[in-house]
Amino acid sequence: PKYVYDFTEGNKDLKDLLGGKGANLAEMTNLGLPVPPGFTITTEACRGFLAGGSLPGGLEEEIALHLTALERRMGRRLGQADDPLLVSVRSGAKFSMPGMMETVLNIGLNDESVRGLAKQAGGNERFAWDSYRRLIQMFGRTVQGIDGELFDGALERLKAGRSDLDLQAEDFQRLVETYKEIVRAETGEDFPADPYRQMRMAVEAVFASWNAPRAVLYRRQERIPADLGTAVNVCSMVFGNCGMDSGTGVAFTRDPGSGQQGVYGDYLQNAQGEDVVAGIRNTMPLQELEAIDKDSYDELMRIMEKLENHYRDLCDIEFTVERGKLWMLQTRVGKRTAAAAFRIAVQLVDQGLIDLDEAVTRVTGDQLAQLMFPRFDGGADRKRIGRGMNASPGAAVGRAVFSSERAVELAAAGEAVILVRRETNPDDLSGMIAAQGVLTSRGGKTSHAAVVARGMGKTCVCGAEELEVSAAERRFTAPGGVVVAEGDVISIDGSSGEVFLGEVPVVDSPVVEYFEGAPVGGDELVAAVHRIMSHADSARRLAVRANADNAEDAARARRFGAQGIGLCRTEHMFLGDRRQLVEDLVLADGDDERERALAALEPLQRADFTEIFRAMDGLPVTVRLLDPPLHEFLPDHTELAVKVALAGDRATGRDRRLLAAVKRLHEQNPMLGLRGVRLGLVVPGLFAMQVRAIAEAARAVPGARAEIMIPLVGAVQELECVREEAAGILAEAGVEAAVGTMIEVPRAALTAGQIAEAAEFFSFGTNDLTQMTWGFSRDDVEAAFFSRYLDLGVFGVSPFETLDRAGVGRLVRIAAEEGRRARPGLKLGICGEHGGDPDSIHFCHEVGLDYVSCSPFRVPVARLEAGRAAL
Ligand code: PEP
Numbered sequence: 001p002k003y004v005y006d007f008t009e010g011n012k013d014l015k016d017l018l019g020g021k022g023a024n025l026a027e028m029t030n031l032g033l034p035v036p037p038g039f040t041i042t043t044e045a046c047r048g049f050l051a052g053g054s055l056p057g058g059l060e061e062e063i064a065l066h067l068t069a070l071e072r073r074m075g076r077r078l079g080q081a082d083d084p085l086l087v088s089v090r091s092g093a094k095f096s097m098p099g100m101m102e103t104v105l106n107i108g109l110n111d112e113s114v115r116g117l118a119k120q121a122g123g124n125e126r127f128a129w130d131s132y133r134r135l136i137q138m139f140g141r142t143v144q145g146i147d148g149e150l151f152d153g154a155l156e157r158l159k160a161g162r163s164d165l166d167l168q169a170e171d172f173q174r175l176v177e178t179y180k181e182i183v184r185a186e187t188g189e190d191f192p193a194d195p196y197r198q199m200r201m202a203v204e205a206v207f208a209s210w211n212a213p214r215a216v217l218y219r220r221q222e223r224i225p226a227d228l229g230t231a232v233n234v235c236s237m238v239f240g241n242c243g244m245d246s247g248t249g250v251a252f253t254r255d256p257g258s259g260q261q262g263v264y265g266d267y268l269q270n271a272q273g274e275d276v277v278a279g280i281r282n283t284m285p286l287q288e289l290e291a292i293d294k295d296s297y298d299e300l301m302r303i304m305e306k307l308e309n310h311y312r313d314l315c316d317i318e319f320t321v322e323r324g325k326l327w328m329l330q331t332r333v334g335k336r337t338a339a340a341a342f343r344i345a346v347q348l349v350d351q352g353l354i355d356l357d358e359a360v361t362r363v364t365g366d367q368l369a370q371l372m373f374p375r376f377d378g379g380a381d382r383k384r385i386g387r388g389m390n391a392s393p394g395a396a397v398g399r400a401v402f403s404s405e406r407a408v409e410l411a412a413a414g415e416a417v418i419l420v421r422r423e424t425n426p427d428d429l430s431g432m433i434a435a436q437g438v439l440t441s442r443g444g445k446t447s448h449a450a451v452v453a454r455g456m457g458k459t460c461v462c463g464a465e466e467l468e469v470s471a472a473e474r475r476f477t478a479p480g481g482v483v484v485a486e487g488d489v490i491s492i493d494g495s496s497g498e499v500f501l502g503e504v505p506v507v508d509s510p511v512v513e514y515f516e517g518a519p520v521g522g523d524e525l526v527a528a529v530h531r532i533m534s535h536a537d538s539a540r541r542l543a544v545r546a547n548a549d550n551a552e553d554a555a556r557a558r559r560f561g562a563q564g565i566g567l568c569r570t571e572h573m574f575l576g577d578r579r580q581l582v583e584d585l586v587l588a589d590g591d592d593e594r595e596r597a598l599a600a601l602e603p604l605q606r607a608d609f610t611e612i613f614r615a616m617d618g619l620p621v622t623v624r625l626l627d628p629p630l631h632e633f634l635p636d637h638t639e640l641a642v643k644v645a646l647a648g649d650r651a652t653g654r655d656r657r658l659l660a661a662v663k664r665l666h667e668q669n670p671m672l673g674l675r676g677v678r679l680g681l682v683v684p685g686l687f688a689m690q691v692r693a694i695a696e697a698a699r700a701v702p703g704a705r706a707e708i709m710i711p712l713v714g715a716v717q718e719l720e721c722v723r724e725e726a727a728g729i730l731a732e733a734g735v736e737a738a739v740g741t742m743i744e745v746p747r748a749a750l751t752a753g754q755i756a757e758a759a760e761f762f763s764f765g766t767n768d769l770t771q772m773t774w775g776f777s778r779d780d781v782e783a784a785f786f787s788r789y790l791d792l793g794v795f796g797v798s799p800f801e802t803l804d805r806a807g808v809g810r811l812v813r814i815a816a817e818e819g820r821r822a823r824p825g826l827k828l829g830i831c832g833e834h835g836g837d838p839d840s841i842h843f844c845h846e847v848g849l850d851y852v853s854c855s856p857f858r859v860p861v862a863r864l865e866a867g868r869a870a871l
């Protein structure tokens, strides 16, 4: 295979092979933008390296060929003593993983070429020695695994309170010697002087960083597959650290927080890329570059416009100015907040860059779900103690903690926490995941905290500069002498950037109010959501129903756009006060007692169904007959046994009979036991009572459309028995209702052709179908071994969350095809949790289901994803 691509050979569609950074560097090169020449080593080479533990055969030769071509083009050799070519070696995976993998700059420097570099830079010794010490520092830490604190400490001691701008050439030269000693002490060897060896080691280190713990954690969090590998970009160096006419910056073509068009970014004079993210000095707003270097600024603006028109989307950019010359180091379609995603999609439609079809595909159900989170109540009494940048929206409340470890600890104990740091770095990832929100006192919207939080959809306020954060003392102080210590509750608003003392109450989001029926009004975000949702609705083929078992949920589901109820779980109507009546049923001795118990339940059930049919006003309502094992409604065995034992002779007869019943009904595997249709066949009159209640309720509500659903069927014979009885009751009541079944036992899926003969509809119960297909108890496994399975890559996401296409999905496909073959027009739906999961919804669309059913709050998400699936 071809392992190395020159920037002139790639393009933006080769992200699988070249990673995002490499593909976009190639794209920019081909657009004629000023990109420093270089080449990309493919992800395939990385996979080969990770599998075999060494660079795959032929790779070194190929790299050497491309390097020679680069050297010829630049007119200097890598590390050439009198006039060196220097390169950066940067990671770049298919999906952006900010700061998670390694990068080494200034490769090619050693004791000789550092002097050549100074000469190149017009005798700028300071710059040359600064670059050299950066190489040893970065190389030592990332390639040789030396503790970065050792280098940082030496630098801090040298600075002794001065700014990095005050350091002179001699300071950096001395630092180089100190750094070299650190390397010798830590590795037992000298810092490698051979430029080609430096490069090879850096490439290997970048490959290996794919499996660094924080990268593994990030991928799991972001659901990025573990086996993609990273590409490596070898790029000729340009320098932002060679004087005040140089610098480095990051920019967005629009505000990634709000979507507003304008100039957004940060710039740092006389610095190299890493300095911006590390926050060594405070950056200046990008606008100020105009006053410093108008030519570079104007060119940057032109390039940003070109990129946005070319990518037809928001782009983010890294650039460097080297002595007044602008260079593009990176671009990509930028991460953005959920609100910005909706706004930008609609703005781009209005600008004529994309059409509405594409706008719908530019937003996701997850983003919509984020917009539905509550926000802080602006009218509430609240004490603001600071304000930073609105880096990632949301309303987060929790106890302040000052280290990642503490965040993880408290979160594990069930506490909501806010991680407070001066700035975050990639090692804070676990704390950021554990926290409700992240607050930093330094860094802009492009700082690590901001970028990572936005990617995770986590609330973040960054750069709240009035706050003095002391991690060592575990507290921060705010203006006015307010001190917030570890454990104190604070509230942060990622949409406004405000920080409040104590807990601020939250209110519904305007997007939820819109779904609840509020007019669109003048809110730009709500208007964008409205346009996109309307278009998604007109595009989708899948209907969306809701799982609801009371009138309130049913009414909300309808307001949210549900086109019916796909699952009404009647067992939810047997809880609370009614438990007693179920106990009576279980304890019934003989037909009379049992019939009395059922007769007591019937009017209650009838009233429940009547309310739901009313709320749904003629939309279909699928009522599922009782599913769970009866002992779920009885008291806990141990508790009851203790109670009876303690009461001794005074124990009531009822308690004794209950205890006997609990023992009698005990099952080792209740999920595989007496439940669902089996219960209906074994407890006489139970299903008949429910069917009668449904029929009478339907008769009482004009236009009601009842569908009766039998759970846990595995064989057509089971269904036939129940169906016959139900048909008789319906006929007697003069009510028409479809009778269908859930497909949630693998055997039902495999014999769907037979089952369809007796079923007017199928609804896939993918919770049980997943449980029984994998043999994973849905109530136990998640905690027990799923995290290990995720680590091992057995699956990338829990199959209870996202439908397992290869296994469970195959059963769904078989059942859908064979069911429809036996009964053309058979209605097909899904009512397991997967009905509200974006990826699973796309699967349902692909296999031709008629509808998905999910919890009422997920209905808008499902509508949007069904639209996206159809486009
Ligand atoms: C299912 O099994 O997917 C289902 C919807 O039923 P329940 O979750 O009630 O078992």
Ligand code: MG
Pocket: 711, 744, 765, 767, 768
């Ligand atoms: Mg089920």
